Amino acid sequence: MALLKPTEVTEGIFQLPAIASRVTALVSGDSVTLVDAGLKGSAKWIVRGLGRIGVSVEQLSTIAITHHHPDHSGGLSGLRKFTSAKIVAHRSDAAVVLGDKLAPNPYQNRLAALLASPVLPAFYGPTMPVDHQMDGGNNLPFMESVQVIHTPGHTPGSMSLYVRDKGVLIVGDALEYRRGKLKPPARMFTEDRNQAIESLRQLLELDFETICFSHFPALVKDAKNALRDMVEETAN
Ligand SMILES: [Zn+2]
Numbered sequence: 023m024a025l026l027k028p029t030e031v032t033e034g035i036f037q038l039p040a041i042a043s044r045v046t047a048l049v050s051g052d053s054v055t056l057v058d059a060g061l062k063g064s065a066k067w068i069v070r071g072l073g074r075i076g077v078s079v080e081q082l083s084t085i086a087i088t089h090h091h092p093d094h095s096g097g098l099s100g101l102r103k104f105t106s107a108k109i110v111a112h113r114s115d116a117a118v119v120l121g122d123k124l125a126p127n128p129y130q131n132r133l134a135a136l137l138a139s140p141v142l143p144a145f146y147g148p149t150m151p152v153d154h155q156m157d158g159g160n161n162l163p164f165m166e167s168v169q170v171i172h173t174p175g176h177t178p179g180s181m182s183l184y185v186r187d188k189g190v191l192i193v194g195d196a197l198e199y200r201r202g203k204l205k206p207p208a209r210m211f212t213e214d215r216n217q218a219i220e221s222l223r224q225l226l227e228l229d230f231e232t233i234c235f236s237h238f239p240a241l242v243k244d245a246k247n248a249l250r251d252m253v254e255e256t257a258n
């Protein structure tokens with residue numbers, strides 16, 4: 023378990039424990055958007071976490087998936103039992119969630135991919151409808167202040183969410199944050215590393231102070247400068 027208690031990143035933005043990752047809840051008045059769904063079996067953790075931040079699962083209007091990997095989309099089917107919230111994903115990853123395209127093996131190392139392949143279907147869980155297929159530049163349904171930023175590389179349809187009025191970026195697996203340092207996404211699970219770094223460079227066009235990750239605690243201060251330093255270092 024990545025973390026046991028919900029944490030408030032800033033007003034109205036919370037991170038909640040799920041299996042194998044953390045999910046983010048955006049609370050705006052009565053409307054709640056969940057970013058990612060954790061690994062299969064995460065629903066009860068997420069419902070409990072929502073309760074602990076004073077939100078009921080009925081308030082969920084949208085579940086936005088940052089990318090199709092099973093530790094982000096696997097919990098969707100479980101959540102569907104509690105909510106009819108609209109499921110949102112980037113157009114380029116939606117086909118995997120929908121089952122129109124076979125999930126590619128996330129391991130980029132040939133031996134690891136071979137070893138993992140027999141168990142992968144169990145992690146992915148059943149295919150799910152995608153109610154809204156997003157493009158970069160779209161705003162989230164029911165939450166106009168949150169913009170989809172297409173950040174391909176980790177997967178073709180990886181998307182980050184930009185909460186403009188709070189200066190917060192939710193990046194899924196587009197970035198790592200280890201021992202106080204930002205890093206590009208893990209080579210082992212990233213389909214196109216050069217494209218992933220180019221996506222990070224494009225994030226520098228936005229104004230933000232805070233970054234929320236899926237597998238690391240949030241970086242709450244001076245995140246844009248940290249990202250600029252990292253992108254420059256990676257280029258050299
Ligand atoms: Zn991933």
Ligand SMILES: [Zn+2]
Binds near residue numbers: 237
């Ligand atoms: Zn992940």
